[in-house]
Amino acid sequence: MLTGAAPVLSVTDLPAALAYYEQALGFGVTFRWGDPVTYACLCRDTVQLHLAAAALTGKAPGQGQLCLFVQDVDAIHAELAGRGARILKPPQSQEYGMREFDLVDPDGNRLIYGAAASP
Numbered sequence: 001m002l003t004g005a006a007p008v009l010s011v012t013d014l015p016a017a018l019a020y021y022e023q024a025l026g027f028g029v030t031f032r033w034g035d036p037v038t039y040a041c042l043c044r045d046t047v048q049l050h051l052a053a054a055a056l057t058g059k060a061p062g063q064g065q066l067c068l069f070v071q072d073v074d075a076i077h078a079e080l081a082g083r084g085a086r087i088l089k090p091p092q093s094q095e096y097g098m099r100e101f102d103l104v105d106p107d108g109n110r111l112i113y114g115a116a117a118s119p
Helices: 014-023 073-082
Strands: 008-011 028-033 039-044 047-053 065-069 086-093 098-104 110-116
Touching: 008 014, 014 028, 014 039, 014 047, 073 086, 073 098, 073 110
Parallel strands: 008 047, 065 110
Antiparallel strands: 028 039, 039 047, 086 098, 098 110
């Protein structure tokens, strides 16, 4: 039985990424590791994600992509835009039945927020 998953996004500057995820995206940091910090866990509601310093992972930052399912795409878009999130495109209804918008973190990792589109 699977009980959860946590994507790991590679970032260049972990303290700057943490500040962005907290201030612009509303996540809370639940775990930090290293001195200086090279790995962290963040949560918002039931979603958990991890950030890792590129030097730790050996992976290029900015190559990650994460889809987040929400109840109200337009409300979360308005909230995150108001917090200064780097929105790439506003909410749009897609032909495959989702309403989505995209944003990026300071390294270029893409987060797609979506919900089933109203019929």
